[in-house]
Each structure stands twice: as C-alpha cells, then as structure tokens.
Amino acid sequence: MAVLNPNIIDSIQIEQFIYHIIRNSEEEATLNDEVSLDNEQKIFFIKQIKRACEGTQFKFTSTDGNTCKNDCETILDNSNQLTVKSGELANRFFAAHNNTMSDGIFIVAIISMMISGERQRLLSFLKIDFTTVYQQNRREIDGRNIISLTRIIDSLADTPSAIQKWALLDPSALFDWDVIALQRGKAQKDKDTNESISDYFRSFLQVKVRENASSLTKKTVSETKNWSTTIALEGGLPEHVNRTDLKARAISYFELNDSFDSDDYADHVVGSFIPPDLREDNLTEEQQRIKHELEQKQQVCKESLRTMLTDKEISGQIFECRPNSIASTVRKNKMKTQENVTILYEGELAENNINIERRSDGSATITINTSEYELD
Numbered sequence: 159m160a161v162l163n164p165n166i167i168d169s170i171q172i173e174q175f176i177y178h179i180i181r182n183s184e185e186e187a188t189l190n191d192e193v194s195l196d197n198e199q200k201i202f203f204i205k206q207i208k209r210a211c212e213g214t215q216f217k218f219t220s221t222d223g224n225t226c227k228n229d230c231e232t233i234l235d236n237s238n239q240l241t242v243k244s245g246e247l248a249n250r251f252f253a254a255h256n257n258t259m260s261d262g263i264f265i266v267a268i269i270s271m272m273i274s275g276e277r278q279r280l281l282s283f284l285k286i287d288f289t290t291v292y293q294q295n296r297r298e299i300d301g302r303n304i305i306s307l308t309r310i311i312d313s314l315a316d317t318p319s320a321i322q323k324w325a326l327l328d329p330s331a332l333f334d335w336d337v338i339a340l341q342r343g344k345a346q347k348d349k350d351t352n353e354s355i356s357d358y359f360r361s362f363l364q365v366k367v368r369e370n371a372s373s374l375t376k377k378t379v380s381e382t383k384n385w386s387t388t389i390a391l392e393g394g395l396p397e398h399v400n401r402t403d404l405k406a407r408a409i410s411y412f413e414l415n416d417s418f419d420s421d422d423y424a425d426h427v428v429g430s431f432i433p434p435d436l437r438e439d440n441l442t443e444e445q446q447r448i449k450h451e452l453e454q455k456q457q458v459c460k461e462s463l464r465t466m467l468t469d470k471e472i473s474g475q476i477f478e479c480r481p482n483s484i485a486s487t488v489r490k491n492k493m494k495t496q497e498n499v500t501i502l503y504e505g506e507l508a509e510n511n512i513n514i515e516r517r518s519d520g521s522a523t524i525t526i527n528t529s530e531y532e533l534d
Contacts, residue, residue, distance in 0.1 A: 160332050161274050167211050169272035172200050173279065174240055177265040178248035180387055186286075187248040187264065187468055191241055207269060207282045210324035214339030214354035214373075217363035218329075227336070230281050230329040235481070237268055251285070254362035262287040262322065269326075278332055285323040318399045323359055337365050350376055369475075372483040378472050382408040382427060385466045396431050396452055396460055397516060402491040403430070403506045409489060410505070412479040420473040422462045431456040478511030495524070 162165070175195055179188040195203065218227045229243045244266035251264050265284040270277040297304045324340040341355045348354045350373035352366060360366070367373055383405045390401040407427045415422070431452040436445055467473035493501040501524070503510045511527040 159257075161404065162211055162333065162338075165172070166271050166273055166348075168170075169206055170208055171277075172204060172207075172267050172519060173270050173432045174268040175200075175203070175265070176240060176244050176267075177263040177286075178245055179261075179263055180248065180252050180259065181261045182259070185254050189245040189248070202264070202268070203284070204269075205319055206284060206324065207267065209321075210282060210338055210340050213326075214326060214336045214348075215352050215368040215370065216363065217368045218368050224364045226327075226331045226362065230327050231267065232281075233266070233281060234279050234329065235344055240266065240268065247283075251283075251362050255358045259285070259358075262320075265310050266377055268490070270486070272316075273332070273489060280332075281327040281329075282319060283323070283325040283327070287320050287322050290323040323355070325359075325363060327363075335368050337363055339365070344484070345487070347376075347487050350483060351380070353377070360479045368396050371478040372480045374418070374472065374475060374477045374485045375480040376488075377470070378423070379412070379488060381404070381409050381466060381470045381472065386461060387460055390461060394455070394462065396455060398433060399431060400514070402493075402508055403508075406491070406504070406506045406509075409481070409484055410483075412481040413481050413482065417498040418475065418477050418479055420464065420467050420475075424460050424467070428456060428460045428463060456498075492524035501526070 172195070176190060176193045178190055181188070218224050221227070226247070229247055235244050248264040252259075252413050256426075263286050265282075267282045267284070270279050272278075289497065297366050300476065314438065316468060321343050326338045328336060339355045339359065341359060344354055350370070352360065352368065354367070355363075369377070386401040386404040389395060395401060404427055407429060409422075411423055411426045412418075414426075432449060436449045436452070450475055464473060489504045491503050493503075501512070503512065513525045513527075515523045515525070518524075
C-alpha cells in the first residue's frame, strides 16, 4: 500500500476540472459542460486539494451499490464521463445536504500523484461558498467624486476561508483509505472520528471513519467517558469514586502504555474501590462487610466496562497508543457549583489536591490544597 507522504502530496497535479453551481432557490444544481483554468487558478486549487490530505481517513461503507464509489470508478476509468457523472454527483451532494447549505459551487477534479515513479489518478471534491463582492463605481459630479457600489452575484473568492468541504477519493486499492475528508469549522478533537465531517457530507460520500491507532485511541477515551457517565447515573460507582477519575485514568492509560490491551485497560480505568482505611489488617465485621460490597461493586463495574468495549468493537483490538491524538479539550474536567464557581482541571481529583466531602443532606465541601494561586 502507498503512503501519502509529503513528496507524494507535493506531486499533485490537476488533470481535469469542472464545477456545477448550487443555489438553495433552485431544485437542482446548475450544470456546466466545461470549465477552464489558467495557471494561477490551478495553483490555488491544487493548494486547496492538498489541504484535504490533512483530513480524516474514511472507508466506503460498502463495495456493492455505493453510488459515490461507482461514479468515481466510472470517471477514472473513462475521463470522458467527467461532465455527466460530476453533474450527477453535484445533484446528489445537493440532495444529501437537504437544501440547507450556502450557495456556491461543487467541484470535481481528476488529479494525479507521482507514486513509485508513475502517475496515479484520484478524484477530488471541493465545495466553495459564494462570497459577497461589491464593484466600486466612481463618478465625478460638479467636481465631486461620487462612489456607488454594485453587488457582483455568484462571486468566488480566492481565499481558503471560502472552502467549506474537501475530499480526496481513491476507489482503488492504492491506499489503505478510500476517502480523506475535511470540513471547515470542525475542531481538532473531531479529527479521526465520524464527527470530523457533517452527517450530510458523510452520507453523500457513503463512508465511515477508518479505524487506526489514532481513531481507536480517541474512540476508546470517548466511549469510556460516556460509559462512566451512564454507570454513575445508574449508581454503579461508590460515593467516594468520581466518574471524572475514570476518564482521567482512560487518558493516563494511553500515556503510560505503548499498545492497547482491553483487559489491562479495564483494570487500569476501574482501579480499586477500596479506600486506604479498609486496606488495613484487623478490620471490624462492619468494615469487612463494606469492603466485600465495594469489591463486588468494583468487579461489576469492571465487567460493565469490558462489555462496553466489546459492544463498541474495541475489545480484542491491539493497536499503538496515541496519547497525542487526545485533544486538550477532552483532557479537561469541569466542575461547577450551585454558586456558579467553575473549577477546571486535568487528571484525577487527588492529583490536583482536590477533595470532595459529601454530606447526608446532599451538600458538599470542596477543598483545594495549593501552595500558590493567582487572581485575574
């Protein structure tokens, strides 16, 4: 399999190029028969196509009946089909987005890359929004310069901010991925997840995220966070165990280990429910009873986590841990009191010298021990 390295990306050329116009006021795209580009315009669009290489890798959801994949293959097999098939793709793109997108153009380009000394052809999709541009008209009346503005309809700006969606498509077996896609406005934390592009765009491309070490790291932490919230609401955690600690341990597992093992992961995340005072010898009968109940609860919690990992098709997979794929926003925990005091921290409560003492009436005392603090 080829690897999309910087040298291959730098070799991208546009072989053929066409776009069709999408307006919400129309029922279908306005189709064009041919679009010509000068050298400066080609350089601009090549630069934008290269940006798609920074996106998330996807696989087609099926090989049979996947209209997007089939149309890509048809175009690459016979470039004379570009005009017809790109028009069909533009209308399906328009329909998939439920007429909610901004007016603009949908580009289909046949591109080539230099791989192992040969030029290999792929397809690229770009959605570019129209921008509002005003033409300045100057008139001299009675010695005074009078300016009026005329709006230019359907104007395209040569700025990356006008690009709404990117996609690079390889319907062959050249790469491990089938599609690399990117969307304006998506956060870094969404990269390598299905949320990296909109549901509409993913539906049009007929893809799902390709699972790799980065995506699996993100998925495992995300699903563990969701699981910890659920089990806490269901009363599956002792009062002295905070669900954010479980998420913090999920993150620390990937920082401490080179590869993922589901059994080790479950042990690390759940940890021990037994507080220090119940780890001593010579426990009273009541303390032994409490310890036994906590041990049972700990085992049930661990089995629940293992079940979740199995249900989400994570369990049993062995992959390289990628802690750098976990976004800073995911690492942060947020605690907010009824008095509107917000505490932001990373890691476990104890690591941050935060202690929560809960009372029988439901209130609590939050203590933060620190040697220094600053007020903004």
